[in-house]
Amino acid sequence: MNIALLLWAAWGGMAISNHPADAVRLNQLGYEPQQEKVATVNEGEVREFAVVDATTGSRVLTGKPAYTASSAWSDKIRTVLDFSSVTTPGRYLLVVNGDSVAFEVRKRVLAPLADAALKSFYYQRTATPIEERYAGQWHRPAGHPDDRVLVHPSAAGPKREAGTVIASSKGWYDAGDYNKYIVNSAFSIGLMEAVYCLFPDYFAAQRVNIPESDNHTPDLLDEMYDNLSWMLTMQDPDDGGVYHKLTTPSFEGFITPAECRQPRYVVRKSVTAALDFAASLAKASSLFARFEQDYPGFARQALEAAERAYSWAEANPRAFYRQEQLNRQYQPPVTTGTYGDGNADDEFFWAATELYLATGKPAYRERVTTCMPTAFAPPSWGGTAGLGVFAWLRTELKPTSQDRARTTEDRALVKTLKNMLLDYADKAVRGADRSPFHAPYGNDPKDFFWGSLAERCATQGSSLVYAYLLTGERRYLTNAHRDMDYLLGRNATGYCYVTGFGTKSPLRPHHRLSASDGIDAPIPGFLVGGPNPGQSDGAVYPSRLPDESYTDVEGSYASNEIAINWSAALVSLASSLDALSARH
Numbered sequence: 001m002n003i004a005l006l007l008w009a010a011w012g013g014m015a016i017s018n019h020p021a022d023a024v025r026l027n028q029l030g031y032e033p034q035q036e037k038v039a040t041v042n043e044g045e046v047r048e049f050a051v052v053d054a055t056t057g058s059r060v061l062t063g064k065p066a067y068t069a070s071s072a073w074s075d076k077i078r079t080v081l082d083f084s085s086v087t088t089p090g091r092y093l094l095v096v097n098g099d100s101v102a103f104e105v106r107k108r109v110l111a112p113l114a115d116a117a118l119k120s121f122y123y124q125r126t127a128t129p130i131e132e133r134y135a136g137q138w139h140r141p142a143g144h145p146d147d148r149v150l151v152h153p154s155a156a157g158p159k160r161e162a163g164t165v166i167a168s169s170k171g172w173y174d175a176g177d178y179n180k181y182i183v184n185s186a187f188s189i190g191l192m193e194a195v196y197c198l199f200p201d202y203f204a205a206q207r208v209n210i211p212e213s214d215n216h217t218p219d220l221l222d223e224m225y226d227n228l229s230w231m232l233t234m235q236d237p238d239d240g241g242v243y244h245k246l247t248t249p250s251f252e253g254f255i256t257p258a259e260c261r262q263p264r265y266v267v268r269k270s271v272t273a274a275l276d277f278a279a280s281l282a283k284a285s286s287l288f289a290r291f292e293q294d295y296p297g298f299a300r301q302a303l304e305a306a307e308r309a310y311s312w313a314e315a316n317p318r319a320f321y322r323q324e325q326l327n328r329q330y331q332p333p334v335t336t337g338t339y340g341d342g343n344a345d346d347e348f349f350w351a352a353t354e355l356y357l358a359t360g361k362p363a364y365r366e367r368v369t370t371c372m373p374t375a376f377a378p379p380s381w382g383g384t385a386g387l388g389v390f391a392w393l394r395t396e397l398k399p400t401s402q403d404r405a406r407t408t409e410d411r412a413l414v415k416t417l418k419n420m421l422l423d424y425a426d427k428a429v430r431g432a433d434r435s436p437f438h439a440p441y442g443n444d445p446k447d448f449f450w451g452s453l454a455e456r457c458a459t460q461g462s463s464l465v466y467a468y469l470l471t472g473e474r475r476y477l478t479n480a481h482r483d484m485d486y487l488l489g490r491n492a493t494g495y496c497y498v499t500g501f502g503t504k505s506p507l508r509p510h511h512r513l514s515a516s517d518g519i520d521a522p523i524p525g526f527l528v529g530g531p532n533p534g535q536s537d538g539a540v541y542p543s544r545l546p547d548e549s550y551t552d553v554e555g556s557y558a559s560n561e562i563a564i565n566w567s568a569a570l571v572s573l574a575s576s577l578d579a580l581s582a583r584h
């Protein structure tokens with residue numbers, strides 16, 4: 001029977017209208033059997049819907065809408081359908097107003113996404129050839145070797161004069177561009193270290209087919225090592241300070257790495273770079289201690305480097321990265337990404353926390369007290385306090401002999417931070433189940449900005465996972481899944497925002513590697529930045545509404561770029577949800 005006939009039969013002979021084909025918005029990857037299953041009809045009145053078994057054609061459910069909800073910034077009224085009672089694994093069609101959308105119910109439905117999110121880092125590796133047996137059609141020669149990098153005048157010191165040539169190989173390209181920035185690199189590592197600590201067994205079992213997959217170390221740590229080993233080269237051996245970035249003076253064009261000709265520089269040491277470096281390497285030191293076999297000496301080296309960077313930051317607390325100011329003083333001017341930040345309290349909190357947990361030294365503990373956050377916010381590259389909170393919470397959730405939070409004061413601190421996080425979580429989930437897309441994310445215009453799908457939606461989901469683990473209350477986990485549903489298609493544009501996944505996903509991301517490789521399909525597994533009403537890139541957008549300010553064109557770096565911190569946020573949420581579903 002053809003599909004139209006089948007639907008017609010299933011719907012009881014009702015005429016199929018010429019409704020826009022993507023009116024029905026749902027998670028395009030599918031649903032776990034026990035998970036809440038909800039779709040949003042983007043327009044039109046809905047009286048009834050049906051779920052049909054896609055193989056047999058038999059109707060398994062007839063339902064009425066759960067509720068309608070109007071947008072906070074437009075006159076659009078959406079209708080929400082709940083078909084959670086469909087729990088038998090299989091393929092189905094959701095039929096509504098003559099439209100039909102396929103969906104799947106499957107165990108471990110997020111596993112391929114979690115794997116691909118991690119694998120996306122492999123594709124971003126700069127200095128190793130990306131081989132066909134790991135990368136399939138996206139194989140390519142090694143990119144920038146960075147074995148001859150110049151010390152920029154802004155970074156010169158008595159022992160390393162301007163123009164000194166250093167080696168600073170390996171690590172990941174930051175994003176759609178070809179530069180490497182310590183702040184974002186270390187932050188990305190930090191997010192992944194945090195999720196690793198929650199689910200070590202999950203990551204021990206994960207294989208994503210990278211060159212190191214057969215060694216004794218989990219792939220997640222292997223992948224992080226490529227970047228950590230680069231980070232170590234960004235420390236000035238003379239004073240322990242850390243260069244803010246390794247960059248060309250201006251952004252390269254949309255060419256392959258091999259075609260790039262601009263010189264590359266290490267630029268200015270900064271306090272935020274030093275602290276993010278210290279925090280992520282202190283934690284790496286305790287994680288890699290168990291894998292000496294594959295990475296001999298690294299754990300010790302990482303901790304030493306972390307402590308030196310931290311001391312430098314203590315001595316230079318006002319050394320913020322200010323690119324415009326530097327460009328008035330030094331040649332050549334540098335116009336690439338800034339990761340600028342004029343407040344290092346949150347970086348101090350994260351770094352002092354990880355160094356205290358790694359060493360037990362009282363000086364770090366004292367510093368923690370002086371730069372405590374007053375409220376919880378999901379972590380982002382410019383606001384790292386949340387990573388410090390996650391670190392303290394893991395001492396309660398996953399106590400290990402390596403973490404030294406044992407004193408009464410430490411326990412009291414953990415309790416305070418736990419309450420902060422739960423306070424945030426309760427506010428976040430309020431109203432989600434009456435909202436247009438049935439998610440905690442996306443109901444406030446402030447939810448949409450450069451990179452917000454990762455920096456507001458995915459990290460909110462991960463924060464709700466902590467709330468769930470701390471309390472056992474399922475509503476937090478349900479809401480974390482709802483944020484994932486938003487990312488994967490139940491949203492105002494109908495995009496599944498991860499390259500290579502779902503039925504409608506970004507095809508032209510702002511990504512030099514994808515754009516220059518001669519392959520139509522973008523490299524898979526990347527979460528794009530997403531709707532950004534700033535629209536600051538001169539691209540043509542279909543709408544000015546906050547949640548529809550997205551355009552799948554190469555020129556849209558404000559809405560359609562990819563980036564390692566966004567990939568890390570996807571690794572965090574997808575792996576957490578997949579790990580928890582494997583437990584049920």
Ligand code: 9MR
Binds near residue numbers: 175176177251557561
């Ligand atoms: O490609 C660059 C992207 O990685 C950055 O996020 C973005 C903002 O800093 O800038 C992009 O580069 C653009 C530059 O700023 C202006 N000229 C066009 C460049 C993109 O083709």
Ligand code: 9MR
Binds near residue numbers: 174336557561562563
């Ligand atoms: O993620 C960054 C975002 O928060 C900023 O608003 C934006 C503009 O400064 O820059 C983003 O980071 C870009 C970085 O500067 C250069 N590489 C690409 C990053 C993602 O767009």
